[in-house]
Each structure stands twice: as structure tokens, then as C-alpha cells.
Amino acid sequence: MKNHTRLIKDEAKRLGFLFCGISRAGFLAEEAPRLEAWLKNGMHGEMQYMENHFDKRLDPRLLVDGAKSVISVGLNYYTDKTQTDPLSPKISKYAYGTDYHTVIKEKIKELLAVINEKIGEVNGRAFVDSAPVMDKAWAKKAGLGWLGKNSNLINKNVGSFFFLAELIIDLELEYDVAPAADHCGTCTRCIDACPTDAIAAPYLVDGSKCISYLTIELKNAIPDNFKGKMDNWMFGCDICQDVCPWNKFSLFHGEPTFEPKQELLHMNKKEWEDITEEVFQKVFKNSAVKRTKFKGLKRNIDFLHSG
Ligand code: B12
Ligand code: SF4
């Protein structure tokens, strides 16, 4: 068991993951009432998919037959590259390069292949954010960090600019049982800096007010009461992470597929405002920004322009 665990963690490192932690698959008792309250209070806005599979979301044994272990991994996306025109509408750095779903899925599939080859046939499934799995809760359980007041998972050594994903398998492994301590202390920088007051209380984000939701997930028009509050973000928002003191420790990602296209960094305000479907398809080929489609991004840019 110990050898199997070591092999998996070494392989995760070789594949470029920042860290890897393992927990016993089971019911997320602490998260259950919080998820229920979050949904009841409409904090998911129009993200209907968050209402689906409530039981599965809280227990991976209902997702993968015979599930015994949840292997959590983190993939760094931090860069200090920024868009060159200070007036151009902003894109969150997580979406600069190739869609992380594709990049991470490939790596986890490779991890599963190595397990099958070196340990033996296992039943396993890779999950990257879109499935009903609570990524942050599992990473927290595996000791990879704490949930900050901005609700992101923060690691003391590298901050929070990383993605999370899981491989859930029917193989018993050694479990990381020591949780990381909460190092937010008396800090409230993220709460104070959020332009839409989406951090409703420490550790609680009202998704329906978050710029990330308004610019990416919301399909209808952005409500007028957010005019003047979007801080020029056209896709996602990095504010509550940029102001977090723990992100002083962020390391540069070494993932070539996350490198931004030159056009993305150098397009100016006017060029974004005049963007055509053709330019959109070129600049955002294989990018997560495609989630909004051309129409969505244009809606966001027009909204910023109008207020
Ligand atoms: C829905 C969703 C969103 C929604 C809602 C945000 C949210 N906080 O839930 C929206 C669209 C707004 C969003 C935005 C962003 N997201 Co998002 N999102 C998700 C998704 C799909 C589900 C999260 C979820 O289950 N929410 C439901 C609620 C109940 O969960 P929660 O906020 O985590 O609640 C916990 C805490 O609030 C805590 N809690 C509640 N009350 C209390 C009280 C106390 C006292 C304490 C201690 C704790 C506590 O317990 C809850 C349960 O664990 C995950 C992927 C996944 N499958 O997990 C990515 C995910 C969380 N997002 C991610 C990212 C990167 C972002 C953005 C940074 C993107 C961007 N730059 O624009 C922003 C950050 C906004 C923010 N501050 O949260 C990453 C986070 C990585 C990390 N290091 O933590 C994830 C894990 C995706 C991934 N695979 O990497 N996201
Ligand atoms: S991502 Fe932006 S809008 Fe959302 S909670 Fe953080 S600071 Fe607020």
C-alpha cells in the first residue's frame, strides 16, 4: 500500500502537478449542510447544474463503483504576464492559455494508465471541475491547503493560483489525514477588495454576485445594478486572489500550453471593442474563454463600455 501511494505521488510530480494528496472516499459530512444552505439561498444564481446530483456531489462512492480513494492534484497557472494596454478589458489569468480541462484530463489519464500498468487494473475516473465533485473540500481533506475567506484553497508555500482535480479509484491507499491550518487570521483584504460584495461573509461566496459568474456562467443579460462595479473584467476576475498576501509566494507555472497568445496580451481597448467572430475564434482557439462563445464575450465588453 505504501509503495503504491509513493508511486502515485511520484508520478503526479513527474506529470507536472504541484502537489498530490490522497483521502479515503466517503461522505462529506461537514460540507453537506453548507452546500444545502448555499443552494437554498440561491447563491448558485442560474447555475442549474449545481442543483443536480446533490447526493453524488457529497459522496464519490455514488459516482465510481467501489471507490476507495480520492487522489487530489493541483496544477499551477500563475504567471506575471499581463495585458499590455491598461485600459483593455481584462481576462483572468487562469484562461490565458489552452483550456485547463483538456490539459489536466490528459495528465490524469496518464496517471491512471501508469497505475494500471504498474500496480494492476483499477476502476477509476478522472474529474476536472465540471463533474459533481467538491474539488476544494477533497483537497482540503488531503491536507493540500485551507479554504480562505475568499473560499479558494490556499497553500502556504504557493498561494492559490492553481487548479484542482481528482482521480477517484477503487484501490486502497495510504491517506493524508493531517489538515492544513487556517492562515487567514485577522486579514480581510479579499472581502474589502471585492467590487460586487460577493464575499457575503468570511468563507462564504455568493456565486450569483461574483464577476466570474456574471461574465462566464450567466447566460442572460448582466443586471444593471452591476454597472460600474465590474472593474473592467470581461472574463473571470482575479481580485480576491491578487490581493491575498499568500499569493506573494506564487510560483511561475512551467506548463507550455498555458502560455498566452500574443494577440491576447497585446490587443488594445479599441480592438477588443471592435472584436469580430473571426478574431475571437483565432485568439481563443482551444481556450476556456470559448465557454462564453463570441456572443457572451461581446455582451461583457459592451456591458463594460456602457457603464
Ligand atoms: C461553482 C463554482 C464557481 C462559482 C461559485 C464560486 C464558489 N465559491 O462556489 C463561480 C462561477 C462564482 C466561481 C468563481 C471562481 N472560481 Co470556481 N468553481 C466552482 C465549482 C464548479 C464548484 C464550487 C462549489 O462546489 N461551490 C458550492 C459552495 C457550497 O462551495 P464553496 O464556496 O466551495 O463552499 C465552501 C466554503 O464556503 C466553506 N464554508 C461555507 N461556510 C463556511 C463557514 C465557515 C466558518 C468555514 C470555515 C467554511 C465555510 O464550506 C463550503 C463547502 O466546502 C468548482 C469546481 C468543483 N467541481 O469543485 C470551481 C472552483 C472552485 N473554481 C475555481 C476558480 C479558479 C474560480 C475563480 C478564481 C475563477 C476566476 N478567476 O474567475 C473564481 C473565484 C471566485 C471565488 N472567490 O470563489 C477553482 C478553485 C481552485 C482553488 N485553488 O481553490 C475550482 C476548484 C475549479 C478547479 N477545478 O480548479 N466558481
Ligand atoms: S472573483 Fe472577483 S467578484 Fe468574485 S468574489 Fe473574488 S473579487 Fe469578488
Ligand code: SF4
Ligand atoms: S486575502 Fe486574507 S482573508 Fe482573504 S483569503 Fe487571503 S489571507 Fe484569507
